[in-house]
Amino acid sequence: MHNQEPPKIIKQRLQYQGRKFNFDVNHLRLPNGVEGDWECIRHPGGALCIPVTSDGKLVLVKQYRFAIKDRILEFPAGTIEENENPADTIKREIEEETGYRANKWQKLGEFPLAPGYSDEFIYAFLAEDLEKLENPPAQDIDEDIETVLMTPQELEKAIFDGEIVDAKSICSLFLAKPFLSGRKK
Numbered sequence: 260m261h262n263q264e265p266p267k268i269i270k271q272r273l274q275y276q277g278r279k280f281n282f283d284v285n286h287l288r289l290p291n292g293v294e295g296d297w298e299c300i301r302h303p304g305g306a307l308c309i310p311v312t313s314d315g316k317l318v319l320v321k322q323y324r325f326a327i328k329d330r331i332l333e334f335p336a337g338t339i340e341e342n343e344n345p346a347d348t349i350k351r352e353i354e355e356e357t358g359y360r361a362n363k364w365q366k367l368g369e370f371p372l373a374p375g376y377s378d379e380f381i382y383a384f385l386a387e388d389l390e391k392l393e394n395p396p397a398q399d400i401d402e403d404i405e406t407v408l409m410t411p412q413e414l415e416k417a418i419f420d421g422e423i424v425d426a427k428s429i430c431s432l433f434l435a436k437p438f439l440s441g442r443k444k
Contacts, residue, residue: 263290274298279338280379302379305372306349307336307427308386309435310359316408318389319428320356323403332407332417333425334432336381345369345382351396353386357406358395361386367434372427383431385438411439 266287275282280302288294310318323330337352339345354360367383417423
């Protein structure tokens with residue numbers, strides 16, 4: 260680990276301001292004197308949960324992701340709204356995306372999603388003691404989501420078979436494994 264000073268920001272330019280994130284270009288001077296431009300996606304962060312039913316099945320969602328032009332399986336997740344706590348974000352999202360409410364929550368951890376070009380962090384939670392809502396909140400109008408239940412073994416097989424490619428879901432599953440196997444409470 261280097262104890263060097265961080266690069267010095269010489270100039271920042273907002274290139275694009277979007278609905279969910281911004282894109283800026285930063286002119287930096289590195290500690291060795293080299294200067295250059297670095298692009299960065301500025302994102303408020305996301306919250307994700309691994310919902311577990313009383314019979315041990317995991318609740319996933321299948322939805323279309325425009326950037327990769329495919330419908331993919333992933334755990335329920337959502338963008339953190341301004342001044343919102345990640346735990347509140349995911350409690351809202353699980354109900355909207357799956358129609359379940361969790362009565363027991365465990366924070367699993369947090370991690371940067373793509374630190375080479377984004378400041379987005381994912382806040383991962385385990386959601387247990389699920390109840391199916393009679394009148395779940397409506398999904399966002401720009402979402403087309405299908406709920407899928409899988410055992411942990413089916414999910415791991417789907418990951419290794421390349422059927423599940425969502426990095427935040429795979430990483431969060433790794434964080435949840437001690438809880439899912441009964442080693443942690």
